[in-house]
Amino acid sequence: PAMPGSRCPVLPVLRWLPRYSRAWLPLDVLAGLAVGLTAVPQALAYAELAGLPLQYGLYSSFMGCFVYCILGTAKDVTLGPTAIMSLLVSSYAFHEPVHAVLLAFLSGCIQLAMGLLHLGFLLDFISCPVIKGFTSAASVTISFNQIKNILGLQGIPRQFFLQVYETLRRIGETRAGDAVLGLSCLAALAGLRAMKSHLPRASPAEPLAVRISSLIVWICATARNALVVLFAGLVAYSFQVMGSQPFLLTGSIPQGLPAFRPPRFSLAAPNGTVPFQSMLQDMGVGLAVVPLMGLLETVAIAKAFASQNGYRIDPNQELLALGVANVLGSFVxxxxxxxxxxxTAVNAQSGVCTPAGGLVTGALVLLSLAYFTSLFCYIPKAALAAVIISAVVPMFDAGIFRTLWRVKRLDLVPLCVTFLLCFWEVQYGIVAGVLVSGILLLYSLARPPIKVSEGPVLLVQPGSSLHFPAVEHLRDAVCSRALAASPPRSVILDCCHINSVDYTVVVGLAELLQELRSHGLSLAFCGLKDPVLQVLLSADLEGFQHFPSWEEA
Known part of the structure; x- marks a missing residue:
């Protein structure tokens, strides 16, 4: 069923809970289990990517499930650690858990404020080429970041170019066991993913054995991350029992649930205490990049699956849900x-009916923390690296370069600027991409297309709205054509595409009227819309004349 999204201002859960059907329960439970079996191994892998102790991946994986069940407007979306967010945390939290938790709290506060103030429209200023450039660069950097774990190399720096240099320089130190296991896990994950995408849906008319076989294959393909990590852990445990260990292991993970307490606003250091203000300065632009990219990722995913499954979401409510999830998450x-x-794709493909599936996912993560962390110490780092690479490779969109070359080549500029600079520093790539997109947007406002038709008089028609950066461009276009003609010609300005004007435009038009009049020429306006006409009449322009159409003018 399609869950109606969006129009409950505070608690969207009240939209679907009163009419919850018993028939939805098995589907929600199945989807929650499928997502949970994906979330647990990914949580461990993403904590490694963020440069934090592995338990922090699990600590980050349950609160979002519970909060989104109450406040979210999309039945399919699941909140938790992701590859891109882990990459950003690695850049701005300096591998320090106190910084990472405080960053979650502050990001949540910013997201919450944006939701309450209905500032979701700000995300519209991050254009599609910038997003594609960032995600494609993130796919490359995250994948290469994990090559060291696939090869069993240690002490590799995290800066991308140094990482490439050091990995290639030390390729001869590759540990054979890690390399074989890592590549085997990658091959298994790719095979299971391909199997799932080509698996035909079993119809009820088919024999029971066929339907059961199809279900088993689907479960194995859906829970591929858990199966591969489990298999790798069993192999590592077998070697441990035999007294040898050819793999680098994740090591021990503290057992038990995290304490519920507020984040720390200072950090104890060997030479004293780092105060809150210094921590803020250290995070720098991350306080803007992290919450904005979090919002962008969540709203984009929610919109995509809402459109695919026939329901609506409320972007501002999504901001509130994500903000509350991050604030409360920082307390755990x-x-x-x-x-x-x-x-989210696993959730949707599992047939989830309501956000209640998140309760099952969150419960599975809590069970893992409470009882199974002692087993996680046998998981090889190469297996977790394979899980990360398998998750981020599809994020690289090679086709976008060809598409933009065919559709609008100018959009390749912000795409390439973002893509290339993200290899240097993520924040530079995003900021530069947004700035370039903004400059291109402002240029189109400052240089609107102007159509000029020759005749007894010049008919000048701006192709879009007239804003103050464009008034000089319009004056130059009119004067150069009107005065250069032989003999000089009067001008009709067709304003049918102009919806609004500001004071600078009014001043520019007054100067244009005066300049043409000094050469014995007139300027008439036609096709003025009411708001524009009212502004020009209020300005009391000398020699101002207007007509309903250019024929009458």
Whole structure:
């Protein structure tokens, strides 16, 4: 069923809970289990990517599930750690859990404020080429970041270019066991993903054995991350029992649930205490980049699945849900979370009916923390690296370069600027991409297309609205054509595409009237819309004349 989204201002859960059907329960439970089996191994892997102890991945994976069940407007979306958010945390939290948890709290506060103030429209200023450039660069950097774990190399720096240099320089130090296991896990994950995408849906008319076989294959393909990590852990445990260990292991993970306490606003250091203000300065632009990218990822995923499954979402309510999830998550030592495309896809394909599936996912993560963390110490780092690479490779969109070359080549500029600079520093790539997109947008406002038709008089028609940066361009276009003609010609300005004008435009038009009049020429306006006409009449322009159409003018 399609859950109606969106128009309950505070608690969307009240939209679907009163009419919850018993028939939805098994589907929600199945979807919650499928997502949970994906979330647990990914949580461990993403904590490694963020440069934090592995338990912080699990700490970050349950609160979002519970909060979104109450406040979310999309039945498919699941919140938790993601590859992109982990990459950002790695850049701005300096591998320090106290910084990461505080960043979650502050990001949540910013997201909450944006939701309450209905500032979701600000995300519209981040254009599609910028997003594609960032996600494609993130796919490359995250994948290469994990090559060291696939090869069993240690002490590799995290800066991308140094990482490439050091990995290639030390390729001869590759540990054979890690390399074989890591590549085997990658091959298994790719095979299971391909199997799932080509698996035909079994119809009720088919024999029971066929339907059961199809279900088993579907479960194995859906829970591929858990199966591969489990298999790798069993192999590592077998070697441990035999007294040898050819793999680098994740090591021990503290057992038990995290304490519920507020984030720390200072940090104890060997040479004293780092105060809150210094922590803020250290995070710098991350305080803007992390909450905005979190919002962007969540809203984009929610819109995509809402459109695909026939319901609506409320973007501002999504901001509130994500903000509350991050604020409350920081009380259980979570680092910043956002919507996960991969786990949301698993949720949707599992047939989830309501956000209640998130309760099952959150419960499974809590069970893992309470009882199974002692088993996680046998998981090889190469297996977790394979899980991350398998998750982020589809984020690289090679086709976008060809598409933009065919559709609008100018959009390749912000795409390439973002893509290239993100290899240097993520924040530079995003900020530069947004700035370039903004400059291109402002240029189109400052240089609107102007159509000039020759005749007894010049008919000048701006092709879009007239804003103050464009008034000099309009004056130059009119004067150069009107005065250069032989003999000089009067001008009709067709304003049918102009919806509004500001004071600078009024001043520019007054100067244009005066300049043409000094050469014995006139300027008439036609096709004025009421708001524009009222502004020009109020300005009391000398020699102002207007007509309903250019024929009458």
């Amino acid at each position: 030592s979570s680092y910043p979370i956002t919507g996960s495309f991969g786990r």
